[in-house]
Amino acid sequence: MTKENLESIFSKYPGNKKDGLLPILQEIQDQQGYLTDELLAEVGKYLNLPSNKVYGVATFYDQFRFHSQGQYHIRICNGTACHLIGSSTYLAELEKQLKVKAGSTSKDRKFSIEISNCMGACDSAPVIQINDVFYTHVTDSDLDRCIRSIKEKTE
Ligand code: FES
Incomplete structure (x- = not known):
C-alpha cells in the first residue's frame, strides 16, 4: 500500500479520533488484503495510539487477516x-x-x-x-x- 493510499484512508477519519480505528483497519484490509506490522504502526501514529494497542484490537477481531489470501x-x-x-x-x-x-x-x-x-x-x-x-x-x-x-x- 502506498503512502498516498494510506493518507487517503486517514483523510476520511479526520481529527485523529480513536473511534476511527476499526474502520481504518477495515479499509486498509479491503485495499491491501491483509494488515502488516508496519501498517498497524502507521495507524497507531495517526491515532496517537501505541502500536501494541492497535495490534491488540486488530488481533481481537476475527475479520482481520495478517497474511495474504490464497487464490x-x-x-x-x-x-x-x-x-x-x-x-x-x-x-x-x-x-x-x-x-x-x-x-x-x-x-x-x-x-x-x-x-x-x-x-x-x-x-x-x-x-x-x-x-x-x-x-x-x-x-x-x-x-x-x-x-x-x-x-x-x-x-
Ligand atoms: S454456526 Fe451459524 S452458520 Fe455456522
Whole structure:
C-alpha cells in the first residue's frame, strides 16, 4: 500500500479520533488484503495510539487477516451449529488435502483457510465459503467435490 493510499484512508477519519480505528483497519484490509506490522504502526501514529494497542484490537477481531489470501480462500464456519455437525472434521480434511493449516496460506499461494465464527446461516449448517461462493448443508461428498475442483483449477 502506498503512502498516498494510506493518507487517503486517514483523510476520511479526520481529527485523529480513536473511534476511527476499526474502520481504518477495515479499509486498509479491503485495499491491501491483509494488515502488516508496519501498517498497524502507521495507524497507531495517526491515532496517537501505541502500536501494541492497535495490534491488540486488530488481533481481537476475527475479520482481520495478517497474511495474504490464497487464490482460493476457504472460510469454514466453526460456530456452534456448524461445530456440532462436524465442521472440525471438515477442517481437518481441508488442511490435509490442501496441505495448509487454518490461519495460513499455502507456500504456492493457491489456498488459504480461515476459521470463521457463525456466518449467520445456522439453519443451513455446516457452511463453507470458497472465495465468494457459499456452500450450505455441506456433506462429505460435497467437500470432496469442492476440494477436487479447486485442486484441478490450480494445476
Ligand atoms: S454456526 Fe455456522 S452458520 Fe451459524
